[in-house]
Amino acid sequence: MQIFRAHVLCCAGTGCTSSKSLQIIDEFEKHIKDNHIDDEVKVIKTGCFGLCAEGPIVVIYPEGTMYVRVAPEDVKEIVEEHLVKGRTVSRLLAGHHDAEAISQSLDDVDFFSRQKRIALRNCGVINPESIDEYIARDGYVALAKVLTEMTPQQAIDVVTASGLRGRGGAGFPAGRKWQFAANSKGDIKYVCCNADEGDPGAFMDRSILEGDPHSVIEAMTIAGYAIGANHGFIYIRAEYPIAVQRLNIAIKQAKEYGLIGDRIFDTDFSFSLEIRLGAGAFVCGEETALMTSIEGKRGEPRVRPPFPAVKGLFGKPTILNNVETYANIPVIFTHGPEWFNTIGTEKSKGTKVFAVGGKIMNTGLVEIPMGTTLREIVYDIGGGIPNGKKFKAAQTGGPSGGCIPAEHLDTPIDYDSLARIGSMMGSGGLIVMDEDNCMVDIAKFFLEFTVDESCGKCPPCRIGTKRMLEILEKITNGKGEDGDIEKLEELAKSISKSALCGLGQTAPNPVLSTLRYFRHEYEAHIYDKKCPAGVCKAMLQYKINPDKCIGCSLCSRKCPVEAISGERKKPYVIDQSMCTKCGVCMETCKFAAIYKG
Amino acid sequence: MKSIQELEQIRNRMRDQMAKRENSDGYRIVVGMATCGIAAGARPVMRTLIDELKLRNKADVPVTMTGCIGVCRLEPIVEVFSADGQKTTYVKMDENKAKRVVAEHIVNGNVCTDLTIGAAENQTK
Incomplete structure (x- = not known):
């Protein structure tokens, strides 16, 4: 049997495959052959490394050098430099955008060194087809x-x-x-x-x-x-x-x-x-x-x-x-x-894998011992919230779960502590939300999902969730009335008690948990007709601040419905009756003169 | 599969191959493979090191490459790092010397003093 001096592991999970990792594998094989080192270097298709945000990922052993965001065009360079001459291609190393923190080996990357991989022990290490x-x-x-x-x-x-x-x-x-x-x-x-x-x-x-x-x-x-x-x-x-x-x-x-x-x-x-x-x-x-x-x-x-x-x-x-x-x-x-x-907390042993997504730097898969705090997942492993925004909440448990607000960032994550704060472990989806997310809108999103997915066998789920969704739609459309919150709560309680299966019983959870921690957002929607996060379109208007607008006319040229008019070098105005609230004007304005309110 | 022995056979056979992906805490060998090293014959030296390590059931010792360290006249250069971080630099290597390094240094823990950079420098004086 042949021993190879180096192993090139390339992720062939779904995430990396969709960013051309199979083509990268072909390129590796081709260039390795061209350089006559095919008897020294072995290319292995492997499973997900978990750092999907940085994919496609290639790891070269024995050094454990991790290359991220590899494109098929980069392969020739990696083969000629790294595999033939032993020089790492530093521009493709993990953390290369951050000059201070270039990490050679994947064990040095915070994302991996803080994890404990038991369920994922072989993912990204072995060839799953062998x-x-x-x-x-x-x-x-x-x-x-x-x-x-x-x-x-x-x-x-x-x-x-x-x-x-x-x-x-x-x-x-x-x-x-x-x-x-x-x-x-x-x-x-x-x-x-x-x-x-x-x-x-x-x-x-x-x-x-x-x-x-x-x-x-x-x-x-x-x-x-x-x-x-x-x-x-x-x-x-x-x-x-x-x-x-x-x-x-x-x-x-x-x-x-x-x-x-x-x-x-x-x-x-x-x-x-x-x-x-x-x-x-x-x-x-x-x-x-x-x-x-x-x-x-x-x-x-x-x-x-x-x-x-x-x-x-x-x-x-x-x-x-x-x-x-x-x-x-x-x-x-x-x-x-x-x-x-010995791993985990008293009542939750072992580790849990989370699929971390949403407003976070390192989206991907992480496996952590039970009892790790949400703060460690979001900030230490996940790399924090992009664009300097503030953490607002994390959603766990998907459509059956709930939101964990910033005040519970230090809660150790296990089955019981999550249940205590009104969420659940669920299968391990973890969606991070920042200040730009409207919690009523999030609750509506998950309820839309359960209404779609309800099988229709039992009435509490089939009819009850639909009624709840209608109330949420009313609220987000600026037509909420006094008493809507109470109706939501009443419906939620009776659905939880009477639905046939877990889907229906847990369907009201996203509403209940957002009501528990973000009731003021519901109230702002209903009584002030305002969406504090500026998400619900019916309740927001794009406006031009006349002090900041210099009259460059850029926004009026970009507006797809020609709702912006004005005279050059004078402040422009948006015609609210025509505005479709697409937000293009705000994105194009170079003087931050357009705001949502 | 009829017995645990069969399973263990496969495991032992594959472990040598997989060893490249484990963290070895013993020796580590680095071969200088810049243009100078390759021109001086570093590749067959490295190939011999790998074959020899396998022959002696030491396939878990990683053999990696590095660039030019500046003494091109003494290439091919092979460096052996021990677990405690000590480095031995062997110079002007060839296939026979590579076999000796594996047998004497890696397997038996005796540095081949006559092949080191110190010995080479003394000779030229």
């Missing part, structure tokens, strides 16, 4: 250990002792879920994986499946042994074509190696896996709807109990865990539950 590389990183050792040394009950005990809680949202202890399913009587049981990641902005499950698919396969096989199931389903949305493709490759490789299939490791245990594609309905991330969809029916939730652990897929006892939950399982077995227990 089972051998997974095995080299202790892959399938946990499965071997469980099958040959442990009874199913012992395996469940390990998961219970680790304190691992479900990473999909609600945070139910994984060990207890497994125990319930194991206790249920039945000759046929199922193991399911929820890869129907639906929260707007969350993409950690996709990245794990794209970067480390075998970890999920290994964990599901362990789960099958633990509860006595011989068949598993991975329910993944069809919008994740790269993840689906890599999963298919991984399942095929695992079958060839006999790591799934009949009599694994020469034991009596057999396990098979199938992929089911979802069409992307948000409700299919709800466990009962997901299973109904796997059965081939319309994806609608049903009443619980009976819980899936008793009566799940095809009426048989079933466990359903999320991708990230599974990704933690193999390491818990190889490192031991005690090790896992």
